[in-house]
Every structure is written in structure tokens, then in C-alpha cells.
Amino acid sequence: MDLNSPLFDRIRIKPTCDDAKPSAGPGCERPGCARPGLYRAPKGRKQEGQYWRFCMDHVREYNASYNYFAGMNDAAVQAFQKDAMIGHRPTWTMGVGRGEAKPEAATRDWDYVDPLGVLRAAGVGPQGRQKAEPQPPRFSAPVRKALDVLGLDETADAAAIKAQYKVLVKRFHPDANGGDRSFEDRLRDIIRAHDTLRAAGMC
Ligand SMILES: [Zn+2]
Structure with missing residues (x-):
């Protein structure tokens, strides 16, 4: 590799030409903010894998207002959520409530939550079929x-x-x-x- 090629010269000199920032990495992408963009935030649906870079304050602000479903109509949102119910779970890590939703809440969603024993009584669910009712003793x-x-x-x-x-x-x-x-x-x-x-x- 020829490090002295004119191509490398161009790349090397570029930052000192048109970028006033020191070489401390990209800055916060919030317009008007000059702090370092140390935090990544997903750009959103159909831009998976792409991130904004923000300072701490602005990544928080962004996450608080982040709406994964922005731009989707109601039918599309419902279809997406239905899909999520059947087993497509990334909604919870990608989208709505990001930052607030506890990971446990997402993974526990489809466990049986049956505090009143309704499902158990109906013979539904993991505990329902476990054992038949104990038979009354045959003998005295x-x-x-x-x-x-x-x-x-x-x-x-x-x-x-x-x-x-x-x-x-x-x-x-x-x-x-x-x-x-x-x-x-x-x-x-x-x-x-x-x-x-x-x-x-x-x-
Ligand atoms: Zn900022």
C-alpha cells in the first residue's frame, strides 16, 4: 500500500481543512450542540443498524421521544404487534418504551401469568396438565x-x-x-x- 499516494494526502489533510473540531470523535448530531457525540441512538425502522450520535443529554432526550412506529399507519402497527405476539420480539428492544421497559418484562410477556389459577383450573397451561386430582383413597x-x-x-x-x-x-x-x-x-x-x-x- 502506498501511503504516500495523493489519495492518502487528501484524506489526511481533510480534517484540518474544513472541520474545526479536534479529533475527539464525532460530535453530537443535535443541531446547535457542540458536545462530543459519545452515545449512539438507533435511527429507526428501516434504518436498523444506523445510529445517531449524541451527547448524554441529547441521547436521553432522543430516547424519551423515540417512536419506533413513527410513520406507520394503525393497520401496519397492529400487524407489527400481532407479528410480535407470535414470536417476533425485537419490538421491545428496538422500539416503544425503549429505556423504560425492563428486559424481564419483555421476555416474561408470554409466560403464563395466572394469579387466580383460572388457567390452571381450566386445565390450560403448564401447570394445568401436570397432575390429575388425587383420587380419593380406595380403602378406609x-x-x-x-x-x-x-x-x-x-x-x-x-x-x-x-x-x-x-x-x-x-x-x-x-x-x-x-x-x-x-x-x-x-x-x-x-x-x-x-x-x-x-x-x-x-x-
Ligand atoms: Zn448534544
Whole structure:
């Protein structure tokens, strides 16, 4: 590259010719403002990626009055907003309310906000389908307790109850334990549980 070419000379000398500002970067583009344009502000719709440069005061002023929808008719605005609802979200980062809208507000928009549980009650939404209402217990408390004593759950049928009862009586009967009577309490519980289940017609 030939740095001594006349082309470079032209570029180099240009600032000293017609620009009074020192080489501290571009100035604020607000007419009449001479401060450095240290802040960028988007120029707007159809000029995405283009920015004004402003000083702090004027970038604030610009952002406060910035209207992304300027120049759009109502139908176009509605179409744009509808589009945004379906998933086109840049509205919130580009446009209306810029500076005021919290980012969380934008991303939380389509979460389910259901403080009264209306959607949940209707079975709509992420929590609605989570679980069916707990079924009322099939058996009374004494029956469930008896099944528990026998080490069975509520799916046990009559055959299972009879078989388990037989096993447990054998295991905890003093005759099966060399006359050890320390299992008597347990055996009594097992017999009582079996009685309960038989009374309930379960075996
Ligand atoms: Zn300014």
C-alpha cells in the first residue's frame, strides 16, 4: 500500500481543512450542540443498524421521544404487534418504551401469568396438565393400615393377601422361632390386620 499516494494526502489533510473540531470523535448530531457525540441512538425502522450520535443529554432526550412506529399507519402497527405476539420480539428492544421497559418484562410477556389459577383450573397451561386430582383413597384407613402391616399395597388382591398372611404367620409364629415369644406382638398385629381385611371382604 502506498501511503504516500495523493489519495492518502487528501484524506489526511481533510480534517484540518474544513472541520474545526479536534479529533475527539464525532460530535453530537443535535443541531446547535457542540458536545462530543459519545452515545449512539438507533435511527429507526428501516434504518436498523444506523445510529445517531449524541451527547448524554441529547441521547436521553432522543430516547424519551423515540417512536419506533413513527410513520406507520394503525393497520401496519397492529400487524407489527400481532407479528410480535407470535414470536417476533425485537419490538421491545428496538422500539416503544425503549429505556423504560425492563428486559424481564419483555421476555416474561408470554409466560403464563395466572394469579387466580383460572388457567390452571381450566386445565390450560403448564401447570394445568401436570397432575390429575388425587383420587380419593380406595380403602378406609383401617384397611390401608392392615395392608401396611402385612407389607402390601392397595393393589394386593385376595390371593396375595392370603399368601402374604401365610408367610408372615409362619415367620413370626413362636413355633417357627424356637419358642421365642418376642415376636408375639408382631404376630398379633398380623392376625388383627388379616381379620380387618377379611371383615372388609378383601380375602
Ligand atoms: Zn448534544
